[in-house]
Amino acid sequence: MANLLWLQGGACSGNTMSFLNAEEPSACDLVTDFGINILWHPSLGVELGTNLQQLLKDCVSGKIKLDIFVFEGTVVKAPNGTGAWNRFAGRAMKDWVSDLSKVADFVVAIGDCATWGGIPAMAPNPSESDGLQFLKRNHGGFLGKEFKGKAGLPVINIPGCPAHPDWVTQILVAVATGRAGDLSLDEFQRPKTFFQSFTQTGCTRNMHFAYKVSTTQFGQRNGCLFYDLGCRGPMTHSPCNRILWNRQSSKTRAGMPCLGCTEPEFPFHDLAPGTVFKTQTVMGMPKEMPKGVEPLAYVKYSGAAKLAAPKWAEEDMFVV
Ligand code: SF4
Ligand code: SF4
Known part of the structure; x- marks a missing residue:
């Protein structure tokens, strides 16, 4: 006991x-x-x-x-x-x-x-x-x-x-x-x-991340939340997309950016008011890169990925 x-x-x-x-x-x-x-x-x-x-x-x-x-x-x-x-x-x-x-x-x-x-x-x-x-x-x-x-x-x-x-x-x-x-x-x-893997592991929007297909609206069922809505999935350690909440879903699956709540800096109050759900950029590049990604490689890769995005990556993946 x-x-x-x-x-x-x-x-x-x-x-x-x-x-x-x-x-x-x-x-x-x-x-x-x-x-x-x-x-x-x-x-x-x-x-x-x-x-x-x-x-x-x-x-x-x-x-x-x-x-x-x-x-x-x-x-x-x-x-x-x-x-x-x-x-x-x-x-x-x-x-x-x-x-x-x-x-x-x-x-x-x-x-x-x-x-x-x-x-x-x-x-x-x-x-x-x-x-x-x-x-x-x-x-x-x-x-x-x-x-x-x-x-x-x-x-x-x-x-x-x-x-x-x-x-x-x-x-x-x-x-x-x-x-x-x-x-x-x-x-x-x-x-x-x-807490070893990233929140992004298991995210259903990974293919949209790879093809740089972005969403600018909460709750939208396709598009990655990283490019415009400030998703911190690639920089946050949690199993939220492997061990689902209520056995049902996760923030990113539901169309809500990860806020990085398992990291010591949370709630990232150094951001200017009103910019939490906005990806911070410097000269068009995300201010904070996904962990382990080189900025130069990112520029080359993401430009090419966006151009190569297949039509299905833009479609609503939940339509039945
Ligand atoms: S929505 Fe967030 S966690 Fe999912 S692929 Fe995009 S950046 Fe990664
Ligand atoms: S904000 Fe916290 S609970 Fe929500 S997806 Fe990110 S790590 Fe998981």
Whole structure:
């Protein structure tokens, strides 16, 4: 039996909603089939007031063994580093995070806010929000660069705004069933099993990308969203087009550009207002190339590809 405690800092509860909607496995399966004992969760916990406070104190003291500490949301440090803007169970949440992380075997950050600050940590960051072990791309975060859980791993980061339900429950199962050692983490401590490939992998618009057939409208069923609508699929690590949302679809399949929500910079607030859904260009070239593509090769290739685009690439591929 693995004891799991889930707390929430500066967040919108989106990752909790995602977790509660998980299907493979579901939140119930974690308890009934995978030996996870949920000590407390903001939507599932039954303890309140002093009972909850005592539970947390017992985890900190070691009276209750804490196997997995899950954190959703940012660590709020305002005002002036006190954390008083986010008090929980009688003290600043940041102090619980600090104490609980020291005693947990594994610490898992769920969603962009917990992994690297997400939306709350956007400049000017009035809540002095921090991610657990990163602030945007900067390694360190609230717990510091050197932090490792008692089992020897750094914070396991499962980003996303929100994270896909399967990413959450499948990683929790791996950790709870003693397979955490099989998790290979990338430079941002994301499990490679979910975050090695690009969002573009499996996108149904790949042929339109290759032939440089663009769409300028949301929801249109043909045309790639990269050239005019700012799709970040070729620069973002996620399996959104391999592990579909609701087992049905993905943003790009539905005609909505990927916003890059699994990358530390999300939500890319350095863009000028009103330009999120617009591909940033410099002299007609995308300002940011798909990962691994040489600008000169891109110019040659994309010009030729557009000229060579077959008629079917312009057609609505879903007409029956
Ligand atoms: S819509 Fe986005 S993810 Fe799909 S092929 Fe175009 S750039 Fe890639
Ligand atoms: S398609 Fe992009 S923005 Fe949408 S959930 Fe996946 S990674 Fe995030």
